[in-house]
Amino acid sequence: MLPESSSESPSSVLDWVRTDLFIGGRWIPAPNGATFAVENPATGETLAHVADATAQLGLDALEAATLAQPQWAAVPPRRRAEILRRAHDLLLERTEQFALLITLEMGKSLAESRSEVAYAAGYLRWFAEEAVRIDGGWKVSEDGSARVLVMRQPVGPCLLITPWNAPLAMPARKIAPALAAGCTSVVKPAPQTPLTTNALVSLLVEAGLPDGAVNVVPTSHASALSEPLMADRRLRKVSFTGSTPVGRLLLAQAAQNVLRTSMELGGNAPFVVCADADLDAAVAGAMTAKLRNIGEACIAANRFYVHAEVAEEFAERLVERMSTLSLGVGTDPSTDLGPLIDDRQRRRVADLVEETVAGGARLRAGGAVPEGPGYFYPPTVITDVPADARIIREEIFGPVAAIQTFTTEAEALHAANDTEFGLVSYVYTQDLGRALRMVEQIETGMVGLNRGYVSDPSAPFGGVKQSGIGREGGSSGIDEYLEEKYVAIDTTR
Template sequence: MPRLDVIARVEKGVLTGGQWRPAEGGATFPVEDPASGRALCEVADATAADARAALDTAGAAQAGWAAVPPVRRARILRRAHDLLIERTAEFAALITLEMGKSLTESRAEVLYGANYLRWFGEEAVRIDGTWKVSEDGTARVLVTHQPVGPCLLITPWNAPLAMPARKIGPAVAAGCTMIVKPAPQTPLTTAALAALLSEAGLPDGVLNVIPTTQAAAVTEPLLRDGRLRKLSFTGSTPVGRLLLSQAAGGVLRTSMELGGNAPFIVFEDADLDAAVDGAMTAKLRNIGEACIAANRFHVHAGVVDAFTDKLVTRMSSVALGAGTDPTAALGPLIDERQRRRVAGLVDEAVAAGATIRAGGRLPDGPGYFYPPTVLTGIPAGARITREEIFGPVAAIQTFTTEDEALHAANDTEFGLVGYVYTRDLNRALRVSERLETGMVGLNRGYVSDPSAPFGGMKQSGVGREGGNTGIDEYLEQKYLAIDMAAPARDSAAARPGTPESGR
């Protein structure tokens, strides 16, 4: 059971230049325990002045940090990985207390986040370039890579360790300095991670942290400042669109991992037990509060009853409770606003004709809990099929043909991930190629992997995080044209037998 003393050991100020200090003006905001609704502690509420100070520090540190040898950056990340693994219990407790997920899931997130630090530590020494002869032979073409420069990293509340690690890892490996703005719901884990990176040897000023409830007022001046060279954001599509418009003025490099509306397609030949197992993972992982959560279940009419019955049985058996309770498998949603939104989507669908097969009722008692819920008979065009649910609700619709399933799956502005269950190899490849998503889970309900490129199509984002290309988001290519034209030669030096020799 996590104790509240882990919170006492976490810094709660603004981090600039290696120093933790109060916010300008001394304002603070509370961090809640979503299982009880009670405040855990108060954290510094950074202002625009704090953000400018963070950019001053990051800008001043950039040249020196870029010059640090790649192997040293790699060792810092590896040391941070090892420290994080050693302190899994402490970090898992922080995640559970401020975000709500079960301790089992929090421990899994610590490992997942640590692996991004390890992965990009290994990539730091593999930043390469190219050398070739120009087409006309008069030059040599040298292509190198160098750090983009100071980065603003904006992270969400649903993975308070993994998401910062997924951005900090490649930035450190590439030689970029950073300003991290964590979500106000979950700033403690990010603060603890920043302190751990400092302990691992990250120089002062390379990583700066500005917790705040005034996101627009704090980030907009940074995006207008010419010293900032990159924005990486994970969050909703509407906020992503706004940030992209603000980043356009400075022509910033951007990485945007935005909303999802993942289809989960079950064909008539699928292994239904495996499909239900995958559905439980894709739907309930992270309490359903994940951009890659299955949102729309498209099930073949020939197996929909059997699939639904199995899913209802499994969803109904999930124990709801505080993440600190070892008997509970599903924790609370992040706050009352999110719980009202999920409940509203369900109530609206039911009013339009959907049927509740499991859950669907707000439980009594404190905290922001919502039960695992299964809906069938979803009317066409229902809001629950158009918007990201971000909660433990499975909305089931039927199809009869492959084309019908694909049309329904692609009928969205989003394109992050899709899940497909079938035992037909040709169909599996055909459908995977036609899905308009950046990732596909094929007979698998989980796609996140540090060694794979994470990202989407359409309005689900720009760029990729992780994999062999993840570090490219933090590097600029530079091309050098090296003149190799032949020197002038007099007739005495001319090679015999050539026109210049006269012989």
């Protein structure tokens, strides 16, 4: 059982987090004691050693999920809803413990981690409510000779692959609809942040989750574990959040057994500020859209397109706001931004900035890697960015705002859509006609109109083009885990 005290120290939080694999309702170590280290990105120190699953253990987890599937599918919807709602309540009661755990293994500030706990809990609550609203259909056939019954049934055992940047929200966003629909699952958390997933599953067990309904197999060798799972005919669905290259690989593997797929892949979000925009709102929205999660978010604003008439004022205001933020260990209440996830990611962000400035862009704030432990990178603003700069084409995944200018609405739309990605976009304008035109023509699955935050458990989250397939959240979120079965009933006799 998880602790109920709200005054936890980092060491005591780690005392109650399981580090084994969870298969068939049991916590088990990896064979030969194989583990991998989980690091605190703020210090570079090891937090814990977690059991390292092999391919065979992944198949064992699928076996447990397969055995549990008929029983879990037969559990009444109200009972499934009650388990999810109980988990929601327990999670909110333990906000401080989970927030601290998120901060320790991912790096974000405690304030942001608390927000993630609330966000994750929202998915547990939303899909608890959706579980009892799974419906079907009934009608008379076109020629009147039959009745058409449409049933909606669980897809079956699912593989849920989650990223490191939201170690509680992403597992919750996948596990909750799977359970609500009556599906069992094998969860593979990111190796950087497996502790929070284990804590969430412990909480679900406390809420009444039966054995085998959710199984967790952390691993440091993802492809070696996922490939045999994807090739196994018992698996019926894969849901993945991560990079587009890995998503393409999983889609190719899923084709072999024609698996149902949900893919939330890379982003390259444009942030468009029109000449008539409310600049106070636009700057505030930019701070949210760019710096949420230290910029390590698929929905982070990546490319800023600002009308030439207001570009300098917007840049000055953004520089002023960013320059006031403090970098530090996330557990310090005065910290605004924590570290990036690891040294590799920090080097990548730093290289992008250095390359862009060397190519002619103007560095307005930040841009220097601070000394000391941890993987910190300062909030950075770059203007006069060349149109062909790599920083415009690639997802930054860091606290860097790269600003370009435009003069016409058509120019802004062309620039915004000139990418293979299409997850989210942000538009700031006070002109209703322009707002509607741009929202309709921008090629993304989500749009923040005069708003720098789009995530909501009650709304369909997902992208178009190479940003993904399917939706998570909203009324369509549970559909990803349900199949329709058509029954034709003869009524002529």
